[in-house]
Amino acid sequence: MAAVSAPSGPPETLSGRERILSAAAQRFLDAGYVETSLRDLAADVGMKAGSMYYHFESKDALLxxxxxxxxxxxxxxxxxxxxxxxxxxxxxxxxxxxxxxxxxxxxxxxxxxxxxxxxxxxxxxxxxxxxxxxxxxxxxxxxxxxxxxxxxxxxxxxxxxxxxxxxxxxxxxxxxxxxxxxxxxxxxxxxxxxxxxxxxxxxxxxxxxxxxxxxxxxx
Amino acid sequence: MAAVSAPSGPPETLSGRERILSAAAQRFLDAGYVETSLRDLAADVGMKAGSMYYHFESKDALLxxxxxxxxxxxxxxxxxxxxxxxxxxxxxxxxxxxxxxxxxxxxxxxxxxxxxxxxxxxxxxxxxxxxxxxxxxxxxxxxxxxxxxxxxxxxxxxxxxxxxxxxxxxxxxxxxxxxxxxxxxxxxxxxxxxxxxxxxxxxxxxxxxxxxxxxxxxx
DNA sequence: CCGGCTACCTAACAAACGTTAGGCAGATCT
DNA sequence: AGATCTGCCTAACGTTTGTTAGGTAGCCGG
CATH class of the missing domain: 1.10.357 (Tetracycline Repressor; domain 2)
Structure with missing residues (x-):
């Protein structure tokens, strides 16, 4: 609850956060920032919108x-x-x-x-x-x-x-x-x-x- | 009520529509299209949001x-x-x-x-x-x-x-x-x-x- | 076997958005 | 003087948005 940024040490979870990052980059580029909804974005990586707040503290932080x-x-x-x-x-x-x-x-x-x-x-x-x-x-x-x-x-x-x-x-x-x-x-x-x-x-x-x-x- | 697009002939009202057009151009450029709300835009020209539909049939048409x-x-x-x-x-x-x-x-x-x-x-x-x-x-x-x-x-x-x-x-x-x-x-x-x-x-x-x-x- | 951590989900919130229907003052035309 | 048109307003609609609180299945160390 204190800091979500870094799990602990070197074990960077590469599947969850990384998949969001790539999908976000692609969608932001294709459709624009505001035009991209977190719900669409979550669907790209097989998640629900609220789940992404586990990896990123806000939409701005994602960008x-x-x-x-x-x-x-x-x-x-x-x-x-x-x-x-x-x-x-x-x-x-x-x-x-x-x-x-x-x-x-x-x-x-x-x-x-x-x-x-x-x-x-x-x-x-x-x-x-x-x-x-x-x-x-x-x-x-x-x-x-x-x-x-x-x-x-x-x-x-x-x-x-x-x-x-x-x-x-x-x-x-x-x-x-x-x-x-x-x-x-x-x-x-x-x-x-x-x-x-x-x-x-x-x-x-x-x-x-x-x-x-x-x-x-x-x- | 049928067609708002063209008033009638040559008497192009230059004050209303033109002021909206300029303000829209400026705001679209500064803030982006989706980020610009029709309410803010209307405030720029001293109008209310709904009033602009007299001059333009949609936000897209304005752009x-x-x-x-x-x-x-x-x-x-x-x-x-x-x-x-x-x-x-x-x-x-x-x-x-x-x-x-x-x-x-x-x-x-x-x-x-x-x-x-x-x-x-x-x-x-x-x-x-x-x-x-x-x-x-x-x-x-x-x-x-x-x-x-x-x-x-x-x-x-x-x-x-x-x-x-x-x-x-x-x-x-x-x-x-x-x-x-x-x-x-x-x-x-x-x-x-x-x-x-x-x-x-x-x-x-x-x-x-x-x-x-x-x-x-x-x- | 059990407590905690990871990684997700569900459900709901308030706010903001484009758009529309209906109304109304004032100028213009007949 | 009455009718018409212009130019704007008010109030509301339905939808979508970012964000949050609380819950839960699975894994893992002890």
Whole structure:
């Protein structure tokens, strides 16, 4: 009765709470937060509405849990790329590798976004209209991810002003995150889009297309 | 009592219906569709909830009206640019003007988006989760606008494959439309972002920044 | 065998929602 | 002056919602 949050130690009950979490993420994303009733949600996991209060103290807490997991997955993906470049040797070509570093992070962002779509997409579609309690709870994690990208762009585009870098970052995020609304999940498709975004972001679209044409070569 | 839809002929009452429309657009955008109650909305315009059924036959119809106006404004802005280039002479330099045509449309899109933010932003934030009836009603207008951009990109990027053009268009839309969530309205700011997006889209970010640096020149 | 814990269920609560029927003051038209 | 229409109000309806209190079957350590 005191704390429902953690049962005791390591024995994380993975069936009950986890099933609710996944179903909630999916339904929140498909139908929206308010449009999703706890009764429908409970039916998805074979429960009754009131039963879920054993695992989560409120509907808001459920949304917070979903969004926190989503953002954690994104942060992890970012750090994985950082670690990858760290072992590759710092004394590599610093300048010429800038576009490759950026490309790697773009790919990682898009992969993490689509591989865990149910959890991550909520940050794009329903964070904005989420209850204030929810937004405040998840904001630290979001800010952390944003800060990583801000730092990355500062290293990779040192000649741009801060204002321009901010706008470029937000524009890049917009281009990438909007893909959850139209891109059919599938590793191949995601990677192709990632290459296109990275290529276009760095070299633009005015010059001739890169050599590796995809699918049916128009050329 | 038979049909409330159209009063009679041209005498469109502009005070009542219009005030509801504006207030609804603002509240839908700020709080979301379901989160906005007709009672709160009515209070905004100094009415009672039931009174609004004189002007709109349902809450869904209200949202449809808001979204339709928003998309009409976007379409008009697009066509205005087309007309502008038409009078400028068709036999201009076709190839070299491609980037300028694109830049003009990007600026027009962003201006129309932010100048009528209350109406237009709904297509970004709440179309996705709107009731199916609403989405179906507004879809023709949206498709029309999309088709215009598809045609534009086909003329401006003839060497790219259809798949790539689609992805580039969706990416560009994502970058532009996401700005409603962070860009503080103001013609100067909007135009600066428009130039940055157009420049980055065409020439990329890898080369040195364009000569006209904004605000404090980092250079 | 027994007390307690886990994981669920049942039943009900108050509040809020979209929507409707009927009424009513004031302007406009005939 | 009477009729009609416009624009709004009041009051209520049925439904759905998040949430809670209390109960219960099964497992598990002692």
């Amino acid at each position: 917070i849990a979903v969004l926190e997991r989503g953002m954690s997955l994104m942060v992890d993906a970012f750090e994985e790329v950082v670690d990858g470049f760290a072992v590759a040797g710092v004394d590599n070509a610093i300048e010429s590798a800038a576009d490759q570093r950026l490309a790697a992070h773009i790919t990682a962002h898009l992969r993490a976004l689509h591989d865990n779509r149910a959890f991550t997409a909520g940050h794009v579609t329903l964070f904005r209209t989420a209850p204030q309690v929810v937004r405040e709870a998840v904001l630290p994690l979001r800010d952390g991810y944003e800060a990583r990208w801000t730092a990355l762009l500062a290293e990779v585009l040192p000649d741009r002003s801060i204002d321009e870098r901010t706008m470029l970052r937000l524009g890049l995020f917009g281009a990438m995150n909007a893909s959850i609304e139209w891109l059919d999940t599938g590793r191949g498709t995601v990677d192709r889009f990632a290459r296109l975004v990275a290529d276009q972001f760095w070299r633009g679209v005015g010059s001739e297309p890169s050599e590796e044409s995809s699918g049916k070569g128009k050329r | 449809i009206a808001v979204l339709e106006r928003g998309m009409s404004l976007m379409v008009d802005a697009f066509e205005e640019v087309v007309d502008g280039f038409a009078v400028a002479g068709v036999d201009n330099a076709i190839e070299s003007a491609a980037d300028q045509r694109l830049a003009a449309h990007i600026t027009a899109h962003l201006r129309a988006l932010h100048d009528n933010r209350a109406f237009t932003a709904g297509h970004v934030t709440l179309f996705r989760t709107a009731p199916q009836v609403v989405r179906e009603a507004v879809l023709p207008l949206r498709d029309g606008y999309e088709a215009r951009w598809t045609a534009l990109l086909a003329e401006v990027l003839p060497d790219r494959s259809i798949d790539e053009r689609t992805m580039l268009r969706l990416g560009l839309f994502g970058a532009m439309n996401a700005s409603i969530e962070w860009l503080d309205t103001g013609r100067g700011t909007v135009d600066r972002f428009a130039r940055l997006v157009a420049d980055q889209f065409w020439r990329g970010v890898g080369s040195e920044p364009s000569e006209e640096s904004s605000g404090k020149g980092k250079r």
